[in-house]
Amino acid sequence: MIIIRERAIKYGNNVDTDVIIPARYLNTTEDRELASHCFEGLDKDFKEKVKERKIIVAGHNFGCGSSREHAPLSIKASGIKAVIAVSFARIFFRNAINIGLPVIASSQASSFIQDGDELEIDLSSGKIKDITKDKIFDVKPLPEFIQGIIRSGGYINFTKENIKR
Amino acid sequence: MNDKNKPQTIAQKILAYHCGKDYTSEGEIVNADVDIVLGNDITLPIAIEEFDKIGAGRVFDEEKVVVVPDHFAPNKDIKSAQQCKLLREFARKQDIKNYFEVGKMGIEHALLPELGLVLPGNLVVGADSHTCTYGALGAASTGVGSTDVAVAMATGKLWFMVPKTIKFIYSGSLKKWITGKDLILYTIGLIGVDGALYKSMEFSGPVVSKLSMDSRFTISNMAIEAGGKFGIFEVDGITEEFLKSRSDGSYKIFKSDPDVDYEKTYNIDCSDIELQVAAPHLPSNARNAKDLTGISIDQVVIGSCTNGRVEDLRIAAEILNGREVDRNLRTIIIPATQNIYLEALKKGYIEIFINSGCAVSTPTCGPCLGGHMGVLAEGERAVSTTNRNFVGRMGHPKSEVYLSGPSVAAASAVAGRIATPEEVI
CATH class of the missing domain: 3.30.499.10 (Aconitase, domain 3)
Known part of the structure; x- marks a missing residue:
């Protein structure tokens, strides 16, 4: 059972990959360097906020734009434990699952949760609890195939296991 | 069934x-x-x-x-x-x-x-x-x-x-x-x-x-x-x-x-x-180009995987032929492949571009994603035939990109502001 208990950083709709990690930093694959520029185009205080709050809650179409895996990588390397959004852009969603960054689509939870709220996410049961406001949200489970990737700890491990079989 | x-x-x-x-x-x-x-x-x-x-x-x-x-x-x-x-x-x-x-x-x-x-x-x-x-x-x-x-x-x-x-x-x-x-x-x-x-x-x-x-x-x-x-x-x-x-x-x-x-x-x-322009900072901010014609610009980019093909260069050449780009802006034209570049050369487009004051580059995605070959400074504004106008896409987080097709881009280069072809021809 994986439980994540952290406070929320709230962002709006259409958070694109260019503001998550601007292309001028894509000349490296170094996690820590990518993390040092994470959300630079959107929120100059992110680096301070993430020291105490480690769940991002956002609106529609989170991660839209480019296919750069540097986007979820920089978020994960910043210390963020999960992203909750109304919806995710398709490529970002795949990338996050593939590298083991938990992403949860819930329009109810995303709209309800406010900046700074303390949250508890139970990844196995798919429940999100807003501790600050004492409210629980049930999340539709992901397709079994995708859950398999998550259980393996990402797409590379999943593929290695399947090649062996 | x-x-x-x-x-x-x-x-x-x-x-x-x-x-x-x-x-x-x-x-x-x-x-x-x-x-x-x-x-x-x-x-x-x-x-x-x-x-x-x-x-x-x-x-x-x-x-x-x-x-x-x-x-x-x-x-x-x-x-x-x-x-x-x-x-x-x-x-x-x-x-x-x-x-x-x-x-x-x-x-x-x-x-x-x-x-x-x-x-x-x-x-x-x-x-x-x-x-x-x-x-x-x-x-x-x-x-x-x-x-x-x-x-x-x-x-x-x-x-x-x-x-x-x-x-x-x-x-x-x-x-x-x-x-x-x-x-x-x-x-x-x-x-x-x-x-x-x-x-x-x-x-x-x-x-x-x-x-x-x-x-x-x-x-x-x-x-x-x-x-x-x-x-x-x-x-x-x-x-x-x-x-x-x-x-x-x-x-x-x-x-x-x-x-x-x-x-x-x-x-x-x-x-x-009508001719479309997507205003900052989303490609969905589509407007009629004629409603944005007062906006001054610092750079024009014609190229990218979206609009760097022969048809795009032909249209740009038609508008730029015999005209000069505004002296207060930079116009950067990037044929998307070497073959497109060669064809543009044979058809005389490259000569038109250079004579009108454009920089013509070897193929690269370069400026589209703020990489190189035309990165914007703080407060600068571009009209570009590329595909995204997100915050900071072409450079400084306080720069702006207006997305258009090749005719509006070329006309804007001549006018020094967002313009439709009819205004400059």
Whole structure:
């Protein structure tokens, strides 16, 4: 059972990959360097906020734009434990699952949760609890195939296991 | 009804074919064989690291992996040079047939169709979001991340969720200067940046059947700006003509069944569509260009995987011929491939551009993503034929990008502000 208990950083709709990690930093694959520029185009205080709050809650179409895996990588390397959004852009969603960054689509939870709220996410049961406001949200489970990737700890491990079989 | 007798979209049929089935249902997850796996100098460095972790040793097929250093190439700095070197060494070690070095290199999504590397009915993945461009050829083609590409390079397979399809029917007649860019900006303005999220977009109708391949590539290219997974055109005479010199014709053509159940159908009358400009900071902020003509600009870019093809350069040359670009701005023109560059040279476009005061560059994605060859300073504003106008996309977080087609870009270069062709001709 994986439980994540952290406070929320709230962002709006259409958070694109260019503001998550601007292309001028894509000349490296170094996690820590990518993390040092994470959300630079959107929120100059992110680096301070993430020291105490480690769940991002956002609106529609989170991660839209480019296919750069540097986007979820920089978020994960910043210390963020999960992203909750109304919806995710398709490529970002795949990338996050593939590298083991938990992403949860819930329009109810995303709209309800406010900046700074303390949250508890139970990844196995798919429940999100807003501790600050004492409210629980049930999340539709992901397709079994995708859950398999998550259980393996990402797409590379999943593929290695399947090649062996 | 037997599953295989149920009506299917092009997307369903191509995915079914690539996993050895007659039928796939929307929402089903399939593990399918891919025809082409593509990567570039930004996405492949991560993909190569992940590929090595899988331990497969060799790529699944050295003719089906395509490697194009185009984003920060020719190398913009030492770190980019290291990334390009990594690609070069990987391509050599793996005997990759389709590695394109600077000099042969073009912007990937213009280069692959030009060389006949993508054909109708293909299933293509690329670690670049604009991989959806090849939908113009009747292929199911989509952008994925580096880890996906690593797995696809190792196994030749990838998982796909079979998407629902939204159909767009374009009718009426096009006003002068209107190209694919105006149609797709108008469409994204209509449905929003997530209006086709996870969906396949199918482009059809009497207007489309007369549209050039270059305009079709532009439309498919920007399907991702509406969140789309595929942006597909049915193969017709114009597609076949394009492919005649590029393939032996041994490809498979898929068509959507007439009684297929679309998620949604949009009927778009093109007769009233004006030249479009998408204002900062979303591609869906589409406006009529004539309503933005007072806005001053510092730079014009004509190029990219969206609008760096011969049709785009022809239109720009028509407007720039005998005119000078405004002395207060920079105009940067980037033919998308070496062949496009050569054709523009033979037709006299390059001479027109240079005489009018434009800089003409070797192929690169460069300024589109704020990489090099035209990065914007704080407070600067550009009109660009590229595909994204997000905050900081072309440089400083306080710079702005207005997206347009080639005619508005060229006219704006002459006027020194956003302008329509009629204002400068």
